[in-house]
Amino acid sequence: IGNKYLADTEPWKTAKTDSARTATILNLSLQIVANLAIVCEPFLPFSTKKIYAFIHAKKFDWEKLGSFDLLPEGHELGKAELLFEKIEDETIEKQVEKLHATKAANEQEAYRAKPVKDNIIYDDFDKLDIRVGTVLECEKVPKADKLLRFLLDDGLSKRTILSGIAA
Numbered sequence: 001i002g003n004k005y006l007a008d009t010e011p012w013k014t015a016k017t018d019s020a021r022t023a024t025i026l027n028l029s030l031q032i033v034a035n036l037a038i039v040c041e042p043f044l045p046f047s048t049k050k051i052y053a054f055i056h057a058k059k060f061d062w063e064k065l066g067s068f069d070l071l072p073e074g075h076e077l078g079k080a081e082l083l084f085e086k087i088e089d090e091t092i093e094k095q096v097e098k099l100h101a102t103k104a105a106n107e108q109e110a111y112r113a114k115p116v117k118d119n120i121i122y123d124d125f126d127k128l129d130i131r132v133g134t135v136l137e138c139e140k141v142p143k144a145d146k147l148l149r150f151l152l153d154d155g156l157s158k159r160t161i162l163s164g165i166a167a
Helices: 002-009 019-040 045-054 089-110 122-126
Strands: 134-140 148-153 158-163
Touching: 002 019, 019 045
Parallel strands: none
Antiparallel strands: 134 148, 148 158
């Protein structure tokens, strides 16, 4: 809001022709800055300290938010300084690489193979009836997210089975 206001009103152009208008534009802009200090204080405390130093003001109460009389007419300002430093692309790239490495390490650490079950003796295996069948039909089960109904032919008979493997 404040940046658009300054860009639209162009006080650098009105400074030579209309000093009263320029003073009003700058006053409103500084009132916006003071209000931003109130809003930003909880989550940008270091930047807010810089704003308060620039506007030569102590911390404003939340109740004052939205006021346009936070700074009196003729209020003297302190030295302006950058609120944020520019971050170079290579610095950003290094941080992104570091995050990817950390993510990969966390994923690898989080993966734990399931313990292998005990081996069975052949007699137990021989009791199993394992058959290969042909899928004749497959359809989603209504009102179910992942359930499929299969019609199989196992060579002896046709069977219907349900499986929770739908995507």
